[in-house]
Amino acid sequence: MPSVRRIAHAFLERQGLTTVFGNPGSNELPFLSGLPDGFRYVLGLHEGAVVGMADGYAQASGRPALVSLHSAAGSGNALGALTNAVAARTPLVVLAGQQARPAIGPEAYLTNVDAPALMRPLVCWAAEPACARDVPRALAQAVFEARLRRGPAFLSVPYDDWTADADENAPAVLERRVERAGAPGAEQGRRLAGAVAAARRPALVLGGDIDADGLFHDAVRLAERLGGPVWAAPSVFRLPFPNRHPLFRGVLPAGIEPACRALAGHDLVLVLGAPVFRYHEHLPGRYLPEGTRLIQVTEDVSAAARAPVGEALVADPAAVTRLLLTALGTPDTPVHGYRPVPAPAGTRGPRLHPEEVFAALREEQPADTAYVVESTSTNSSWWRQMDLRRPGSYYFPAAGGLGFGLPGAVGVALARPGRPVVGVIGDGSANYGITALWTAARLRVPLTVVLLRNGTYGALHWFGGLLGVPDAPGLDLPGLDFTRIAEGYGVPARQIGGVAELRAALSEPVDGPRLLQVDTALTTP
Ligand SMILES: Cc1ncc(Cn2c(C)c(CCOP(=O)(O)OP(=O)(O)O)sc2=O)c(N)n1
Numbered sequence: 001m002p003s004v005r006r007i008a009h010a011f012l013e014r015q016g017l018t019t020v021f022g023n024p025g026s027n028e029l030p031f032l033s034g035l036p037d038g039f040r041y042v043l044g045l046h047e048g049a050v051v052g053m054a055d056g057y058a059q060a061s062g063r064p065a066l067v068s069l070h071s072a073a074g075s076g077n078a079l080g081a082l083t084n085a086v087a088a089r090t091p092l093v094v095l096a097g098q099q100a101r102p103a104i105g106p107e108a109y110l111t112n113v114d115a116p117a118l119m120r121p122l123v124c125w126a127a128e129p130a131c132a133r134d135v136p137r138a139l140a141q142a143v144f145e146a147r148l149r150r151g152p153a154f155l156s157v158p159y160d161d162w163t164a165d166a167d168e169n170a171p172a173v174l175e176r177r178v179e180r181a182g183a184p185g186a187e188q189g190r191r192l193a194g195a196v197a198a199a200r201r202p203a204l205v206l207g208g209d210i211d212a213d214g215l216f217h218d219a220v221r222l223a224e225r226l227g228g229p230v231w232a233a234p235s236v237f238r239l240p241f242p243n244r245h246p247l248f249r250g251v252l253p254a255g256i257e258p259a260c261r262a263l264a265g266h267d268l269v270l271v272l273g274a275p276v277f278r279y280h281e282h283l284p285g286r287y288l289p290e291g292t293r294l295i296q297v298t299e300d301v302s303a304a305a306r307a308p309v310g311e312a313l314v315a316d317p318a319a320v321t322r323l324l325l326t327a328l329g330t331p332d333t334p335v336h337g338y339r340p341v342p343a344p345a346g347t348r349g350p351r352l353h354p355e356e357v358f359a360a361l362r363e364e365q366p367a368d369t370a371y372v373v374e375s376t377s378t379n380s381s382w383w384r385q386m387d388l389r390r391p392g393s394y395y396f397p398a399a400g401g402l403g404f405g406l407p408g409a410v411g412v413a414l415a416r417p418g419r420p421v422v423g424v425i426g427d428g429s430a431n432y433g434i435t436a437l438w439t440a441a442r443l444r445v446p447l448t449v450v451l452l453r454n455g456t457y458g459a460l461h462w463f464g465g466l467l468g469v470p471d472a473p474g475l476d477l478p479g480l481d482f483t484r485i486a487e488g489y490g491v492p493a494r495q496i497g498g499v500a501e502l503r504a505a506l507s508e509p510v511d512g513p514r515l516l517q518v519d520t521a522l523t524t525p
């Protein structure tokens with residue numbers, strides 16, 4: 001009989017999971033041995049960077065990604081990055097090594113004492129097979145759980161399982177297909193279309209799933225058919241709609257009371273592909289204005305069940321969007337007149353205003369550039385200056401867990417080799433995923449990193465004021481020089497003086513990773 005490893009490799013190959021993002025330990029070597037031709041191992045120097053790269057890769061490719069982590073400490077290092085993947089609903093298959101079966105009970109060195117418990121609740125499914133013969137089936141379950149539940153699934157495998165003989169049923173795993181159909185029933189569809197058609201002042205709130213599911217252009221057609229305002233759901237991590245479209249009103253405020261105020265006057269709020277809502281600053285009040293009906297459409301059962309208000313239909317947003325476009329008819333003429341971009345705010349000192357940096361990106365970068373942003377005090381400046389009109393144009397850490405930016409940018413660039421990719425990273429955020437620069441250099445990933453150095457955790461200064469604690473310590477970052485740090489990881493880097501120098505640098509051809517450090521003024525989010 002073939003070995004468990006042989007069946008596992010064959011199954012992963014059948015499922016297209018041939019790029020392994022990993023950082024190895026002794027427990028993982030038996031799985032990694034004998035990887036078939038066509039497999040690619042992308043080494044990250046810290047498990048946070050490994051998962052961040054896999055997250056960016058899976059989001060940009062639209063397919064699950066495979067992760068190989070070391071047991072215990074290695075899996076623990078990945079938890080921060082997994083907060084973003086679980087919030088983004090990114091399908092990741094996370095394999096972790098484990099001590100040999102007889103050594104687990106006595107808790108030998110490098111034992112992951114209760115491996116599945118360590119990873120919950122940051123994965124949608126976690127297990128350690130009860131015996132070597134169950135590994136092929138459990139691996140298949142991990143793949144199908146990740147893909148169908150849309151999140152990271154975790155499997156811990158003792159290292160002596162991989163060389164064990166598979167049993168006579170194992171080859172049948174290779175033939176398994178598990179699919180999901182998520183269209184609403186006829187009556188559900190009629191009810192929803194009737195509610196939308198009857199609305200006098202409908203509003204749309206769109207979530208990251210709209211971009212993840214390829215619905216960016218359908219959302220525009222639906223919005224133009226409804227004719228009402230469109231918001232991106234709070235704590236936006238993917239752009240679901242062109243941000244200068246005349247119907248676009250920006251990101252819905254991430255506070256209960258301001259969000260309610262923004263929705264005032266609308267008799268129906270249709271939420272597609274988002275939780276209701278992922279609030280951030282706690283600003284209590286009514287969830288919805290008097291007389292406003294909210295209907296949420298998501299395939300995330302938990303997001304539907306935990307929402308504090310409104311009705312929910314658990315269904316595929318793509319099927320629902322198509323159903324509504326069919327029932328309501330698509331608009332005859334597309335809307336014109338995208339909103340013009342205001343002149344960027346400037347500064348009179350040596351530091352650039354973030355808006356000047358973003359205006360330079362808008363004007364110098366190709367229109368199909370994909371941006372991976374992780375700078376938390378510059379969001380308002382970003383949306384004032386950018387004009388993004390394509391799917392897959394914007395990625396942000398979905399749970400606000402810093403450390404996604406740099407690795408995620410590397411992952412996006414690996415997934416979309418023909419598309420320009422720019423990481424816009426704060427000098428605070430950069431430190432959490434900095435080792436991704438080494439992988440970018442080794443793989444010569446075409447990537448521009450614009451490092452915004454304002455010498456501080458800018459957003460926390462703002463939050464301190466909001467929370468009435470302006471005197472908190474630990475918010476300033478003097479003396480960091482990412483040009484030298486990047487060079488140390490093998491990435492060419494330079495300090496940028498003014499806007500003209502930035503524009504000139506951005507217009508140069510990109511044939512590998514590069515980092516441009518810009519000193520910026522502190523702004524409010
Ligand atoms: C893993 C992790 N650690 C700490 C934080 C807390 N945090 C921190 C430390 C922020 C400051 C980020 O600083 P930056 O330089 O990247 O960006 P700005 O200066 O523009 O705010 S924003 C924020 O929520 C976090 N979100 N995630």
Ligand SMILES: [Ca+2]
Binds near residue numbers: 455456
């Ligand atoms: Ca900063």
